[in-house]
Amino acid sequence: MAAAPGGAVESAWRNALAAQLAFRGAVLDVSGSTSRLSSEFSRLAASTPGIAGRASGLFIRYVDHGVQQLRWLDAELAATTRLANAASEVKDPDMQLALLRLAGPRLEAAMLGSLLLAVWLDFLHLTDVALKQQFYSVERLFVDLDRVQKMLEPAMVALSSGESGQVEAAAKDIPMLVGHLTREFAATREAMRMGAEKLQKILVLKESIEALTLLSALKFSLPSLPPSAPATLGLALMMGGDGVMMGTRLIVSAEWVEMMRQLVRAGVLSLPAVGAVVRIQAGQVMMAQSHDELPKGVRDALGDGPEVRGMRVTSRTGAGMNEPPRHHVLPKEFREWFEKRGFTGEMDIDQFCVEMEQAHHEAIHGGGDWRLGRQWPGEWNRMIMRALRNAETDAGRMLTRNEILDIVVATMKRDRIPVNFTPWSGR
Incomplete structure (x- = not known):
């Protein structure tokens, strides 16, 4: 079908091509994130002084849980890629966009799932350090990890369902969930720091007593200094300005924001999903001040143009519509x-x-x-x-x-x- 330069058909083709490129770029970014997650899980599974070696492998089940979650993420990305390939093979640009929109919820689920799985990996890294340093209760670590797993489970189940409504509902709750888990992480890290300080004080006391030859009868057994260096809780973690864990997660760049803007405008990705990712990455773990307006951070990231100003985070019911056939x-x-x-x-x-x-x-x-x-x-x-x-x-x-x-x-x-x-x- 021929079209004059600048005509409607040419514009439609240009928009479809831009959406295709943005979509494939987003899939590539999430695939890179899942590859890094897979590599980290493999490393933890071989960490015999830490997670893989303590209490007869008591904690290895939590690494296995992460690997199991990674399987459905990889399956969603594979299905998303097949749909993108199918979209590139049809002639009509509207049908191309329609097929990309079918793949949109799968990409959203993989994107948000990789974020949550990275949070889980951050907790596993922290646990691995605590087990190696031996200054935090093993029983308490086990209870803490079990609680975090149960907090993440509902969102992961919703994302893995493949149902667009469940994915959007989960997306709205994920920033608050990550905010709560960030505070949990900070509390555990602080408890570990205090434990290390107490252990150091005990070791100083032991050395002082041993130095007094007149009191040699008072020698007693105290915990020995772990062979490893003092705790370094960074590992692959990086704390954002507002305390949001980053490092194993997708890093937001200007190019990434432009990809998201293209996909939102094309209707491929939804505002709740993209807004959740942007808010988490920006450290703005808070809900919108008004139920029908996007948070300022999301508007700033997506561009405060008329298309974005006209968008609202709402359901069909909130828009005044019954569920149509x-x-x-x-x-x-x-x-x-x-x-x-x-x-x-x-x-x-x-x-x-x-x-x-x-x-x-x-x-x-x-x-x-x-x-x-x-x-x-x-x-x-x-x-x-x-x-x-x-x-x-x-x-x-x-x-x-x-x-x-x-x-x-x-x-x-x-x-x-x-x-x-x-x-x-x-x-």
Whole structure:
């Protein structure tokens, strides 16, 4: 399709290309973060003087827990990459953006999950140091880690669900959760410091008593100085200005912010998810002062333009809408037909639903009674399947998945159905 320079079609292609590049850049960043996490978990698993060697491996289960969480993160990133590849193969720029939006919740889940897993890794690093230095109660460390794991678990379960609503709900709570865990981390570190000071005082007392030959009978057994140097609690950690743990996490740069801005404007990523990451990275672990306005730090990071000013962190209910029906643009009664042509996994036909008003949904199906509606030649399911089968007859072969999507998107645009898909949730 030709278009004059600066025309609407060229603009659409330019926007789709910008979104593709930003999306792949974001996936690459999160993949780098998960690779570093994997490397750190492997190192801790081999830390025999510390986490892997104390109390017959009592703490190794917590390293294994991190590795298990990393598996679903890697699976989400793999699915996200496949959807991005599928988006790059279709011709229509609107369909490209629609496929990226389908992958958006998966990328959000991986991004936020890697943040929480990095927090977990920070606690494991701290535990590893405490076990090596031997000036903090092993029992207390075990209880502390168990409590942190239980605090992180609900958010991780929501993120790993793959359901966009659960991901957004978790995103809104994650900054506060990280803030609370930051205080827990600081308290544990302070207790370790005090323990080290007490141990040093005892060792000084022991040396003083041993120096008094007249009181040699008073010698008694006291804890020996650990072979390692005084506690260095930094390791891979770095504390932000507001006490937020950083170091194993994604580092925010101007390029990263620009990627997020592109993806938010394209509707690929949601404001709650991006806002949560920006607030955590900026150390602004606080909720918005007003329930319908973005925090100033988020607005500053995303750019205070009209697009961002018009965005609000809200649900459909908060926007005054009831949950609308979801229309399968690929008719579900022909699921097997579509599966034979490549619509499986993350490209299952349940991913290709469109939210629309009840009246509109009934209209494209020929009215409220679907049985009577099927008799109308213009009914959506009859019409789209006729177009697809005619195309296969003309081609003399099965259509490919991308060819089917090209036909579907052209029909959607003709009937003024928005090319913006929402996965089916069984309603």
